[in-house]
Amino acid sequence: MDEASITQQYYIATRSSPSDERARVLKYGKMFAVFDRHGDIEPLGMGEQGVFFQGTRFLSELGFQSWGAPPLLLSSTVKADNFTFTADLTNLDVYDAAEHAIAVPRGTIHVLRSKFLWKANCYEEFRIVNFGLEPVNIPIRIAIGADFADIFEVRGTRREGRGRRLDDKIEASAVTMAYEGLDHVIRRTRVESDLTPTQISAEEMQFEIALRSKRATEFHLTMSCNPERTAQVGYSRAVAAADGELKAAVTESCRISASHDRFNRWIRRSAADVEMMTIGNPETDFPYAGVPWFSTIFGRDGIITAMEMLWVNPAIAKGVLQYLASTQATEVDKEAEAEPGKILHEMRRGEMASLGEVPFGRYYGSVDATPLFIMLAGMYYDYTGDRSLLEEIWPHVDLALHWIDQYGDTDKDGFVEYSRHGKMGLVQQGWKDSNDSVFHADGTIAEPPIALCEVQAYVYAAKLAAAKLSGIRGDEDRRAALESEAAELQESFEKSFWCEELSTYALALDGDKRPCRVRASNAGHCLFGGIASRAKARVVAHTLMSKDFLSGWGVRTLGTEEARYNPLSYHNGSVWPHDNAIVASGLARYGFRELAGRILLGLLDVSSAVELHRLPELFCGLERRRGEGPTLYPVACSPQAWSAAAVFMLLQACIGISIDGPGKRIMLEKPLLPEGLNHLWIRGLKTRDCSLDLYIESKTSNVKVEVPRKQGECDVVVR
Numbered sequence: 001m002d003e004a005s006i007t008q009q010y011y012i013a014t015r016s017s018p019s020d021e022r023a024r025v026l027k028y029g030k031m032f033a034v035f036d037r038h039g040d041i042e043p044l045g046m047g048e049q050g051v052f053f054q055g056t057r058f059l060s061e062l063g064f065q066s067w068g069a070p071p072l073l074l075s076s077t078v079k080a081d082n083f084t085f086t087a088d089l090t091n092l093d094v095y096d097a098a099e100h101a102i103a104v105p106r107g108t109i110h111v112l113r114s115k116f117l118w119k120a121n122c123y124e125e126f127r128i129v130n131f132g133l134e135p136v137n138i139p140i141r142i143a144i145g146a147d148f149a150d151i152f153e154v155r156g157t158r159r160e161g162r163g164r165r166l167d168d169k170i171e172a173s174a175v176t177m178a179y180e181g182l183d184h185v186i187r188r189t190r191v192e193s194d195l196t197p198t199q200i201s202a203e204e205m206q207f208e209i210a211l212r213s214k215r216a217t218e219f220h221l222t223m224s225c226n227p228e229r230t231a232q233v234g235y236s237r238a239v240a241a242a243d244g245e246l247k248a249a250v251t252e253s254c255r256i257s258a259s260h261d262r263f264n265r266w267i268r269r270s271a272a273d274v275e276m277m278t279i280g281n282p283e284t285d286f287p288y289a290g291v292p293w294f295s296t297i298f299g300r301d302g303i304i305t306a307m308e309m310l311w312v313n314p315a316i317a318k319g320v321l322q323y324l325a326s327t328q329a330t331e332v333d334k335e336a337e338a339e340p341g342k343i344l345h346e347m348r349r350g351e352m353a354s355l356g357e358v359p360f361g362r363y364y365g366s367v368d369a370t371p372l373f374i375m376l377a378g379m380y381y382d383y384t385g386d387r388s389l390l391e392e393i394w395p396h397v398d399l400a401l402h403w404i405d406q407y408g409d410t411d412k413d414g415f416v417e418y419s420r421h422g423k424m425g426l427v428q429q430g431w432k433d434s435n436d437s438v439f440h441a442d443g444t445i446a447e448p449p450i451a452l453c454e455v456q457a458y459v460y461a462a463k464l465a466a467a468k469l470s471g472i473r474g475d476e477d478r479r480a481a482l483e484s485e486a487a488e489l490q491e492s493f494e495k496s497f498w499c500e501e502l503s504t505y506a507l508a509l510d511g512d513k514r515p516c517r518v519r520a521s522n523a524g525h526c527l528f529g530g531i532a533s534r535a536k537a538r539v540v541a542h543t544l545m546s547k548d549f550l551s552g553w554g555v556r557t558l559g560t561e562e563a564r565y566n567p568l569s570y571h572n573g574s575v576w577p578h579d580n581a582i583v584a585s586g587l588a589r590y591g592f593r594e595l596a597g598r599i600l601l602g603l604l605d606v607s608s609a610v611e612l613h614r615l616p617e618l619f620c621g622l623e624r625r626r627g628e629g630p631t632l633y634p635v636a637c638s639p640q641a642w643s644a645a646a647v648f649m650l651l652q653a654c655i656g657i658s659i660d661g662p663g664k665r666i667m668l669e670k671p672l673l674p675e676g677l678n679h680l681w682i683r684g685l686k687t688r689d690c691s692l693d694l695y696i697e698s699k700t701s702n703v704k705v706e707v708p709r710k711q712g713e714c715d716v717v718v719r
Contacts, residue, residue, distance in 0.1 A: 010157065010358065022611050023049070024078055024085050025291050025639065028117035028242070029280030030054050030349075031225060032291045037076045039087045039113045039124075040064060047154055048292055048635075051122050053225035055296070055350025057154060058189040059122070061145030062223075064113070066138055067094050067104075071111060078612065080268055082276040082639075083246055087113040108132040109211075118242040119280070122223040123235050130211035140207040142221070146189040148179035150352040155293060159357065168202035175202055176227075181351040190227045194234070195219035249279050253313040254686065256651070259679035266607035266647060269614050273644035274309060278316065285319025287645075290617055290637030297347040299324055299369035300431060301642050303376050304578060308645035310383055311652055311659055312685075317380040318389060324373055325396035329364050329403075335422035337365035337429075341403030343373045345429075359424040367418035367429045370400045370408065371458035375529075378465025381472070385661030385688055390469060401466055401482075404459055414492045415509065416455050419448030430455060431579075432522070432557065432571040436564060438508050441517045443563030446510040453505045454522045456493050457529025460486050464530075490531050498536060503543045505532070519543060519559035521579050527586025537590040544583060545595050552624025554580045554602045567621035567631075574633060577603055577615045578642035581649040588653035596653035597674035603650065606630050615643040655680070655696060655703075659687045664714040666692070668705055671718065673698035683709075690714035 024035045033051045035041060041049045041062040051059035064071070069092055076087035089111040094104035108131055115124040130136050153159060166178035166186070174192035181187065191205075199206040211217060220235040233241070253271060257264050277287040288294070289301040302324070306317040327347070329338035336359065337345070345366035353361040377397050381390050408416035418429040427435050430452045438446045467482035497505040499515060505523045506515035523540050526532045532540060543549070548559040551567070554575040558565050567573040580603060584596035607613045609629030617640035620631035652658075656669035666687055673680060673696060680696040690712030697704045705718045 010152065010155070024076060026078065026082070026085055026115070026117045026122075027276050027280075027288075027291055027295065027639075028119070029282065030295075031117050031120055031122075031280075032295045033059075033115075033117060033122055034292050035062075035085065035115075037087065038064065038070060038073055038089065039076065039085060039115060040070070050149075050154070051223060051225070052151065052292065052295070053120060055151045055348050055353065056187055057149045057151070058146055058187065058225040059144070059191075059223055060147040060149065061143055063141075063143035064089075064111075064126075065141045065143070066091055066109070066111070068139070068141070071109075072106065080272060081246060081250075082272045083243065084114055084116045087111075089113060104132070104136060109136065109138060116239070116242060118238050120225045120227075121233075121238070123238050124221040124223070125218055125235055126220070127216060127218040128209060128211065129216040130213055133213050135210065135212045138209045138211060140209060142205045142207075144175065144191050144202075144204060146177040146179070148181075148187050148189075150350045151293070151348075152350070152352050152358050157352070157358070159352070163351070170200060170202065172196055172200070175200065175205075177202060181354075183351050183354040185351065185354070188226055190222075190224040192222045192224070193219060194222075246275070246279060249275050253309075254682055254684040256312070256648075256683075257681050258677045260677050262608045262613075263604055263677060265613045266604060266615075267651075269607075269612055270644045270647045273614060273639040274305065274313075274316075274641060277305075277639060277641040277644070283319065283323045285315050286323050287316065287641040289642075290640035293635070293637055294640075296349075297323070297344065299344040299346070300366050300372060303369065303372045304582070305641045305645045306376055307379060308578070308581060308642065308649040310379055311657055312648050314380060314384050317376055317383075318386070321373070321377055321380060321389070321393055324369075325393045327362070328396050328399060333364075335359060335424065336361075336363055337421055337425050338362075339364070339403060339407040341370065341399035341401075342407065343369040343400065345369055359422055363425070365420070365422075365425045365429050366431075366433075367408070367416060367452065368431065368455050368458055370403050371416070371455065371462035373397075374400050374462035375458060375465050378462075378469055381469060381661070383659045383661050383687075385663075387472075390472070394469070394473065397466060397469065401463075404462070408459075410449060413513070414489055415451040415496070416459050417449035417451040417509075417511075419450070419511075430522075434569070434571045437571040438516060439518065439564055440510070440514070441563060446508060446516050447512070449511050451509040452522060453493075453497050453507060454525035454529070456489065456497070457526040457531040460489050460493070460531040461529040463489070490533075493531055494533060494536070503539045505536075505540065518562050519548070520562075521549070521555055521557045521583060524555070524579075524583030524586050527590055528582045529586075530589060532590070534590060537586075541587055541590065541592050541595060544587075545598070550602075551575055551621050552602065553606050553619070553630045554599060555583050556621040558621075568633075570618070570633075573621040574618045575621050575630075576618045576643070577606075577646040578640075581646035581653075584650050584653040588656065591670075593654055593656065593670060593672040596650065597672060600647075600650040600654060601674050601676070603646065607647075614638055615646060616640060617643055661688055664688055664690060665717055666694075666714060667717045667719065668696075669719050671696060671703045671705065673703060687714050688712075692716070 031053045034049045050057040071089040074088040091109040093106045096103035110129045112127040163181035169176040176190045178188045197205040289298040302320040306320040327344045329342040342364045346363045348360040463482045463486040467479045470478040507518040507520045508516045558573045565573045584599040588596045616636040616638035655671040682694040692710040695706040
């Protein structure tokens with residue numbers, strides 16, 4: 001069996017290096033785009049570039065040339081709000097063969113290329129300036145192409161057959177390309193210019209632009225996925241509408257800044273990334289998981305992102321809870337891993353998902369999303385006091401509890417386990433879903449059904465959350481029963497999972513109830529869920545902050561002495577920002593705020609070393625080397641919602657902030673500012689009908705908290 005089959009199903013193939021390690025990414029709703037730094041789409045590297053919509057690549061080639069060659073790149077970036085990509089380009093030396101001389105010197109022509117996505121369209125502007133002393137005729141060629149590849153084809157999955165290309169439609173200023181899939185859905189890409197080309201075909205548009213000295217001109221392309229009509233909104237109107245939508249979304253979150261420039265750049269980019277992963281989605285306030293491979297609904301990712309963002313923007317938690325409640329499974333479907341009460345894992349709308357070539361059309365193969373859903377419901381109520389949403393989703397919480405007891409715990413030993421039921425579903429169904437992620441000390445893969453340690457912690461926290469919600473609803477008998485069940489689970493967990501010789505909890509129990517005696521970051525999630533005793537939590541904290549786990553950039557997913565440790569792997573030794581945030585939150589829960597601060601500072605250094613200050617989905621767990629940045633993982637999603645949101649949970653772990661929505665209180669429990677973050681401002685923090693600003697200052701022996709502004713009734717309590 002090859003390595004891809006052993007380690008990860010639905011493997012992202014890497015037959016060559018990525019075409020550009022500094023790819024430019026845009027996203028709006030169900031559309032995202034990956035360009036190179038020029039703003040082009042080239043069929044190079046892993047073939048990851050393109051304009052994608054609803055799980056299909058609608059544009060697979062877009063190449064800008066002048067005088068028969070790509071221009072010289074001066075600079076390019078995606079603006080801090082993630083709205084616009086811009087590239088500054090100039091001409092190469094243009095040689096006149098007849099005159100044996102340079103006709104147009106390098107740097108004469110400036111091209112400012114700008115593009116953004118909005119409502120299934122990619123809008124692009126070319127602004128061209130002649131800085132030379134003479135008039136210039138500029139020949140421009142724009143290559144276009146659409147392969148209509150499913151996202152899983154782009155990732156490397158081979159198909160036995162494909163649909164058929166339909167005839168191209170060529171107009172004076174537009175080209176429409178079409179494909180009829182095996183699912184009988186016709187997908188169309190339309191590329192339209194507001195400047196009439198001199199030549200046009202299904203492969204290219206050519207223009208001749210005459211510019212006098214010191215003059216400028218501009219033209220626009222609109223690239224539309226499944227256009228409903230030929231008349232498109234113009235570039236200027238689209239900019240204004242999309243910008244207004246973005247500004248409205250930004251006002252939902254509070255604003256955080258510090259006396260630390262690198263931290264400010266990181267947190268601004270992180271907030272913008274979460275907004276980009278959310279804005280335009282038809283599912284209200286539900287952030288998609290990551291670009292390019294996971295730009296869709298993921299239950300676990302959405303829940304954890306909502307948890308990370310809860311204190312700064314609880315609207316995300318509300319959106320996630322409502323959507324996952326609406327898609328909760330109601331019947332048994334083995335191929336989809338669905339059982340009554342189970343929470344959605346993943347939703348796809350591409351051709352291969354529609355045909356069942358991959359099982360992810362509506363797929364429930366995660367063991368942890370269901371208890372995490374209940375946890376989020378409890379956390380959301382604690383933070384907001386939103387009784388109406390509690391009543392709305394309570395039947396779904398109740399059904400999720402039913403799933404935990406009836407389907408999650410199949411052998412009735414008190415632990416929630418998983419094993420694959422469908423032929424094509426995921427083998428491993430925790431957050432570490434590589435095939436080789438759950439194993440014994442000698443490296444042998446654990447046999448199912450598997451009970452992961454962190455899942456038991458989630459179930460423990462879920463039952464306590466449901467107990468509290470039951471009490472709020474006046475059902476004291478249910479409250480007492482759930483609290484008793486949680487206590488029994490905690491006692492059984494300590495007996496079955498604790499490994500004294502490892503100074504941590506076992507990674508999992510296999511199908512024979514043998515513990516997987518492996519030291520993994522999963523134990524940090526046990527602190528997050530609160531299932532660990534205080535004495536054991538102290539030992540786990542020491543283990544996770546040891547040299548075996550700390551790479552210098554963050555906490556590895558696996559200790560360096562474990563059999564399957566590989567710092568270049570997906571789950572067995574890499575560093576995941578969201579995992580680190582959960583570990584830090586768990587450490588803070590047991591009073592280890594200084595350790596949480598160390599994790600924050602390590603990831604702060606990562607944000608300073610990566611482009612755009614954007615934490616990727618994961619990076620390699622190699623030891624930090626002086627004067628060098630972190631080693632990137634080649635096919636990591638960037639942006640990734642739960643990586644972007646990690647900074648907010650990390651900061652929360654340090655300053656100990658929580659919100660009591662029903663009691664209209666904001667509490668800071670033993671706040672600590674990590675070294676270098678001496679001053680922190682939190683503006684627009686909300687609880688129910690109250691909005692306020694906080695100023696936190698770190699002094700030599702203590703932390704001072706002030707409230708410079710407050711509107712409405714609420715208390716700020718510092719313990």
